[in-house]
Amino acid sequence: MSLFERLAQIKQQREATAAGGPAPVASKVSSLRAEPERSPLLPASSLGGRECTAAGGCFCLREKKLKQSLQVPFSDTLIYRNLRLIWGIGPVTEARLKDQGIAVISELVCHPRFGADARQVLNLIERRQAAELRRRGATDAELLGLFSPEEIVFLDIETTGLWASQPLFLVGILTTREQEAVLGQLLARHYREERALLAYLAQALQQTKVMITFNGKRFDWPYIIDHNKLAAA
Structure with a gap:
């Protein structure tokens, strides 16, 4: 007996009790099993x-x-422009780097401070590690573009x-x-x-x-x- 059949059985037993006494469990089970014959399912x-x-x-x-x-409305290159995925880069540092002409993460792979983590982020993007990229601050739009x-x-x-x-x-x-x-x-x-x-x-x-x-x-x-x-x- 499925969970829902059991719930229906309990409901019927309670209704029978309220009406003047519990009905035998066997009759309720029989009634439930006979239900599909009385109410056939609509053909698909x-x-x-x-x-x-x-x-x-x-x-x-x-x-x-x-x-x-x-159509996926987001570009697969969008995430590469988010420099803040690299640890240590916040809004101010990102703005300063972009003023210097650094627009995408790949341009930081040789940076003395951010190079190692930039390579790590590129590896995460290549392997589509959405959970870790999300933890670093990637948006839904950026992640969706990877798929x-x-x-x-x-x-x-x-x-x-x-x-x-x-x-x-x-x-x-x-x-x-x-x-x-x-x-x-x-x-x-x-x-x-x-x-x-x-x-x-x-x-x-x-x-x-x-x-x-x-x-x-x-x-x-x-x-x-x-x-x-x-x-x-």
Whole structure:
């Protein structure tokens, strides 16, 4: 029995108790199992999608190719102009260096004071070490320029509540395939489809390097992680 079936069972037991006495657990379980037969799921085709199988289950997947391609709006050279990524260089020192004609980090590799760390920063950029570059003060725009559109995913989720124990019924992802932007909607029509949806989402995210969300650090991503744990229990 899934977590959500158990929650539904508890709710029905409480309602039965309030109505005059608890109903047998067996009858409730039987009722829950019979529910799909009384209320069949809408075919994915009627929702503009297709049946998608993952982790031994299925869910409704709707995909649409957008007319415009997903263009990364930031240059891959932007980060090289941020001299403050080098330890010891602040706004005043950066302004002074630029007045001297030093515009990019590579022009400091032979500097007697900043040369060693300039080479370290260039190495971090070459290896796309976003976490360390972020710690040094790199902005989102500078870091995003290091990745191609195919490595970026836009993600949003829709749930029935703010806690991971509450159902997740829709995930939206925007990716790039063969230079075309593809909008995907992963729809769980029933509690039992969540596990397949989550498995498909995990596989899709493995193919990307950067996730862009709205409030994703505080809600979307923690929710997905915790919900995966509950779904696997």
